[in-house]
Structures are given as C-alpha cells and as structure tokens.
Amino acid sequence: MRIGKVRIGGGALFALAAVYFFDTVEFALIVLLAAVVHELGHFLACRALGLCIDSFEIALWGLNIRVEGVMPYRADVMAALSGPLMSLVFSFIAAAFGRYAGFEGGYLLAGVSFLFFFLNILPIYPLDGGRALYALIASRFGQDRADKVSAVVGCALILMLLSGGAYIFIHTRVNISLLLVGMWLLLSYCQTGRHSIQSMRKSILGVFHESKIRENSSKSSKTGPLYRGRVRADR
Numbered sequence: 001m002r003i004g005k006v007r008i009g010g011g012a013l014f015a016l017a018a019v020y021f022f023d024t025v026e027f028a029l030i031v032l033l034a035a036v037v038h039e040l041g042h043f044l045a046c047r048a049l050g051l052c053i054d055s056f057e058i059a060l061w062g063l064n065i066r067v068e069g070v071m072p073y074r075a076d077v078m079a080a081l082s083g084p085l086m087s088l089v090f091s092f093i094a095a096a097f098g099r100y101a102g103f104e105g106g107y108l109l110a111g112v113s114f115l116f117f118f119l120n121i122l123p124i125y126p127l128d129g130g131r132a133l134y135a136l137i138a139s140r141f142g143q144d145r146a147d148k149v150s151a152v153v154g155c156a157l158i159l160m161l162l163s164g165g166a167y168i169f170i171h172t173r174v175n176i177s178l179l180l181v182g183m184w185l186l187l188s189y190c191q192t193g194r195h196s197i198q199s200m201r202k203s204i205l206g207v208f209h210e211s212k213i214r215e216n217s218s219k220s221s222k223t224g225p226l227y228r229g230r231v232r233a234d235r
Contacts, residue, residue: 026105030105030109034113037087037090038083038084038113039083040086041084042065042080042082045079046065049071051067051079053066054067073135074135077131080135081129081132083116083120084120084129087117091114091117094110095110123153124154125189127188130154133153154189155189158185161181165181
C-alpha cells in the first residue's frame with residue numbers, strides 16, 4: 001500500500017492487525033513513538049547533509065527511509081549513528097518525564113527507546129552500528145577489508161547473543177527474549193550476506209533500508225564507489 005511518499009508493507013499491516021486482536025494498543029503506540037524518534041534522527045541527519053529523501057516505508061521491523069544517491073563514508077557514519085543517538089537522548093527525556101511528571105508510561109517509553117539505541121548501535125550489518133563500522137573501515141582500508149572485518153565482527157556478536165540467549169532460556173525456561181533477538185539479527189545478516197556488503201551499500205539507514213541509485217560496476221574497490229552529484233567519498 002502506498003500513499004504519496006509513504007509505503008506501508010504487508011508485515012506492518014499484519015502487525016497492526018495482531019495488535020488490535022491482542023489488545024496491546026498502548027504498548028504498540030509506545031514502540032511506534034520510539035521508532036519514529038529513532039528515524040527522526042536519521043531524517044534530520046539526511047537533511048543536514050543535503051540528501052534528498054525519496055520515500056518512507058512502514059515495515060514490520062520499523063520505519064525505513066529511502067534516499068536518492070549513495071552517501072560518502074563520512075556522511076554514512078553520521079547518518080547511521082544519528083538514529084541511535086536520538087534514541088539514547090530520548091530515553092533520558094522520557095525517564096525524566098516519567099519521574100517528574102508522574103507519568104508511569106514514561107519509564108516504559110524510556111526502556112523501549114534505550115532498547116532501540118542498544119540494538120541499533122551493535123556493530124552488526126545492516127544495523128546502524130554495522131553501517132558505521134563498515135564505512136569507517138572502508139574509508140581507511142578499502143571495501144574488501146571492510147567486508148571481511150564486518151563479517152567477522154557481525155558473526156562473532158551474533159554467536160555471542162545466540163549463546164547467551166540459549167543459556168538464559170535453559171536456566172529460566174521462560175525468558176527467550178535474547179535468543180529471539182539473536183535469531184532476528186542472524187536472519188537480517190543472512191539476508192544481507194547473500195552478496196558482499198560493498199555491493200549492498202546503498203544509502204541504507206537502519207534495517208532493510210534501500211536506495212534507488214545504481215553503483216558503477218566498472219569501478220573496482222581500489223578506487224571506491226562513485227557518488228552522483230556533489231557528494232563523494234572522502235579518501
């Protein structure tokens with residue numbers, strides 16, 4: 001479903017129906033607000049960097065921003081980290097609001113927002129932290145090295161999360177939250193890992209975000225990707 005520049009994915013519609021069925025509207029609104037604030041950080045960073053916003057997508061796992069063009073590495077780092085930073089700041093604001101205004105939902109909102117910060121700052125591609133790590137390494141040592149380092153770091157962290165989640169579940173018999181997070185990250189990484197990360201690097205902000213620009217396949221990783229318009233990778 002598409003309304004102007006806003007596209008609503010089938011997964012999001014399914015999630016909305018599930019929320020209505022299980023009567024968890026209040027919690028869903030809190031999660032949605034935390035997601036909007038997180039994406040607002042990306043949006044403001046894109047505008048500050050002079051990038052053109054093509055469209056927004058409401059997907060099962062969050063709000064996605066599609067931009068036109070491939071960002072230079074420095075801009076990629078700034079845009080990627082702006083979302084987690086916004087979530088971190090908002091978590092403190094929500095906690096303060098809950099404490100001094102007496103709004104109990106503020107603490108829940110603070111916790112959800114901090115969870116957005118924690119998950120997205122992990123250096124696992126295609127999360128925000130993984131994008132920042134890839135861009136930093138690629139700007140110094142090239143895309144091939146960035147591919148290898150990102151793969152090693154991402155796989156190691158996912159393995160740690162899965163192991164920790166399995167350990168907690170075995171001992172508690174109830175808590176499977178960390179295990180589910182690890183499985184979700186594994187599926188996300190596997191979807192990206194079908195191709196090299198450098199071939200997937202297309203102005204991605206958050207999870208499963210896409211760009212409309214094509215990479216110039218005639219250039220190798222020795223020269224780095226070409227960027228259309230007035231933005232170029234800093235070398």
